[in-house]
Amino acid sequence: MADIFIRGLGLIGSSLVRAIKQKNEKLTICASDSNLSNLDYAKKRHLIDETCDDLQKATQADIIILATPITQIIEDIKSLARLPLKPGVIITDVGSTKQTVIQTAELLTEQGISFVGGHPMAGSHKTGVQAGRADLFENAFYFQITTENNEEAVVKIRDLLSETKAKWLRVTAKQHDKIVAQLSHVPHVIASALVNQTSEAFKDEPLGMRLAAGGFKSITRIASADPEMWTAILLNNTNLITKQLNEYIEALQDIVVKTKDKDVLALQTFFAQAKVKRDSLGPEKVGAVPNFYDLFINIPDQTGSLAKVTALLTTAEINIVNIHILEIREEVDGILQLTFSSDKDYKKAKATLLPYFQVINRDN
Template identity: 55%
Template sequence: MTELRKLGVQITSQPDGFVIDGRKSWRQPTEPLASHGDHRIGMMMAIAALRLAAPAELESAEAVNISYPTFFEDLARLSQGGVKMTTVLIKGLGLIGSSLALSIKQAHPTVHIIGIDRDDVSLSYARQQGMIDASGTDLAAVASDADVIILAGPVDVIVADLHRLAMMPLKAGVLVTDVGSTKQVVMHAALAIQQHGVTFIGGHPMAGSHKSGVTAGRANLFENAFYLLVPGRTNQAAVQRLQALLQATHVKWLTVTAIQHDRIVGQLSHLPHIVAAALVDQTQVALADSALGLRLAAGGFKSITRIASSDPTMWAAILMTNAELITNQLQDYIDQLLRIKTAIRVHDQATLYEFFATAKVTRDHLGPEQLGGLPNFYDLFLNVPDRVGALADVTQRLAQAQLSLVNIHILEIREEIDGVLQLTFSDLKTRTQASSLLADAGYQIVRRN
């Protein structure tokens, strides 16, 4: 009864059963449906969810395996025979596209996912791993079958795809979204399909990896990351529909304008990628005549340049689609470097101290509490000895205590010297429990942020 009421069903308990009032449409649930570990409830709610306008998450869906291990596969086949089933088209099966596919499948096993990619090997891998149910290389051949279209290629390709979609017959009620890291140019291109009554929501999951490609995809890539949405004039129901489809990503949703997005992301993501790549290239040239060279690169250098390992094709395209804003931000950065260069040359120690002191204060106070109430993160720093199994011991202790990590980062690691382990938690209570647990185990807590 509780689960059916989540769908807006009017149900009344009776001494010998219950009475359900029929209705033509059901309400989209605002929280996940649940099987409560019962295979019968799980199957009932999976079938009931077929009537919804958008997918809904079913917790403990694996309970159906008790009596019907192939239930979801059979349900998918029956859905293709006439019962409504959501079809999601993902164009671009790189890191982001493949990870979205995995997270959708995790929460919505009956959703039919079509993957499009120019690389046949990527398509084959995605099908073998169960990321997608069908594949293709031509957007025009499958776009009309989709209830939801996710454009997950480089920004310039997304723009071209939006113009192509505007010339295609699409399914009534289709929802189109993207994952591009610049938004003004994408939202402008989306006008072409919006003029035909197609719903478009700009999207950008603020998560990634220095690894790329379909083999790097994982369902938990986005967990606790910010997912920026640029809905424009799109109604809230469409936004909720997209969020319901992607609820297994476990992201923190934020709504911004296209201008806000590009300014913030340009400064916090695009500019740092330029700086990291430039430092690596400059260091390679500067130490080209050294036998040791980059072999001595340790924690600090590796930490600041990690993102230089990102996909060069993607980043070249990103910079082209946000050129004016990034150029201005890059000039401001260059001006700052020139000011410090002058201070070093004239031995202006006061200016240098102010430069580092200001940066330290800002960096030490980085946190969502400074950003108008955004979701917070809580860091714990501890010394870890340079020995085999040290990291595993920490993570195993946390796992046994069922304390969930958001992120883990190794700082200042050198041979035969203790390193600093940064553990990030989603709430203060978990951080406090972890601190006590690890301190009792003999680990030295350096600080808490």
């Protein structure tokens, strides 16, 4: 059985090793991470078999997985290109941008070393080795980058990670970066900017941030991401991100003008177009890209209501990723948002709670 070397045991890396071990617990995994507590945690829980301080142990591996921030992935590829790697070794990464990675990986492919660029479109508001889950990538798209003469390596990576139950998708590095810039990178920048701008707007009104809930917290949840990782992403997909941010800024400026002009028809058209396009999205259209499934229910403003919800889900052995009260006022029902990591848990929870609570049709 192949030996695995993985660099980085954060949310993504630790989720991958969990899935790998779940498929074959006898497979040997050696890990490296700049955070020694991550290695200690993973070793004590038998997620990995060995630890190491650098890339030297990678020379003994059959498969190498790079699961660090983009900047570090690029540096590690350069270092691996100078090491005497095992014949037939396959190297893959999970970086959120691909053109800079694939370009650097030419240092490997020129030597006949197989490199498969990868990126699982999954994540969580939680970070670190403890947040990892074997099912983190279930039903999420996992991009693999199309290059010449790496078909056999692509198949081997898919087999190794089959327990993730991800949806594999082959694209070019250019396609990948354009897609994720618009669907992932720009939204992260916007969410972070909205949080910072709101905090500044309420600097003399502390009650404002205390009341920030409901829609505000939902659309800014992704702003809780790792700052180091997102800084690296912006610096490695700069042209596309800045281009799309400028287009977004122009759209906002256009709305400012139409609002000042009180152009009712233009504003109604703006919101109507967005509603139609947003309502057309969904798993039935392109596959389940998000790995979160939100269920909204009404709960009465009564003692024990929330406890009843959690008790029912616990009895049914359903795991909740996140729980959030969107609105709760005296004598008015509250809206409870329950987040699940799989469609299976979502449907089971809905069936479990439906006899006791009203389900709101706000989920996708």
